[in-house]
Amino acid sequence: MEKITIGPMPYMSVMPTLLVGANVKGKANYMTAAWATVACMAPPMVCVAINKVRHTAKGIEENKTFSLNIPSAKQVIETDHCGLVSGTHEDKSKVFKSFYGKLKTAPLAEECPVNIECKLFKSVDCGSHLLYIGEVEEIHVAKACTVDGKPDVTKIDPIVYAQATYWKVGKEIDKAFSAGKNYSKK
Ligand SMILES: Cc1cc2nc3c(=O)[nH]c(=O)nc-3n(C[C@H](O)[C@H](O)[C@H](O)COP(=O)(O)O)c2cc1C
16 A cells, blocks of 8 residues: 655544533533543543633633533534634533533533533643543433443434544444454464
C-alpha cells in the first residue's frame, strides 16, 4: 500500500459527537465535543479534551464535575448549535432540558438518550487543551434505547463525527473478540 505523509495533527478517523454539560455560576451549559473517549475500566473513567478558552472549562474547574451526553441523530441541529456558540456570549441553558443525578452540579440533557455523570479525577494540561479525566459516577439511559437492560447503539442512533461532517453508524461487519479467531498464520 503506497503511503503519503500529511504532517502531525490531532487526527482520528472517526470520533463520537457528545455534549459536555457543566454548570457555570449555577447555570447549565452544553458544549459539543468530539475529542473524547474511554480512559479506564476500573474505576470507570472517560476523558475529553477541552480548549482552555471554553466556557465549559470554567464550569468544570468550578464544580469538579461534568457530564457527557450522547445525542441522537435527530438532535443534530441543537448539537451543532452548542458547538457554534459559546456560553460566554449566549445562554445555552435552554437548548436542552436539564436534570441532575447523583452529582448535584453536573447538568444532564433530558433529550439525549445517554447521560454520563462524571466526577473530575484529573486534568492534564496538554497545551491548547486540557484533557479532563472523569470518574463515571452514574449513567442514565432512556429505557426505550435499551435491550435486556443494556444500551443499544441502533436505538441510541448516535452521531459519528469525521471530516467536519456528522454521520450515522454504519452496518455491522463482524463480532469483536470473535472475528480474529478465524485468523490463519501467514
Ligand atoms: C463537531 C464539533 C466538535 C467539537 N469538539 C470539541 C472538542 O472536542 N473540544 C473543544 O474544546 N471544542 C470542541 N468543539 C468546539 C466547541 O464546541 C465550541 O467552541 C463551543 O462553542 C464551546 O462552547 P462553550 O464556550 O460554551 O464551552 C467542537 C465543535 C464542534 C461543532
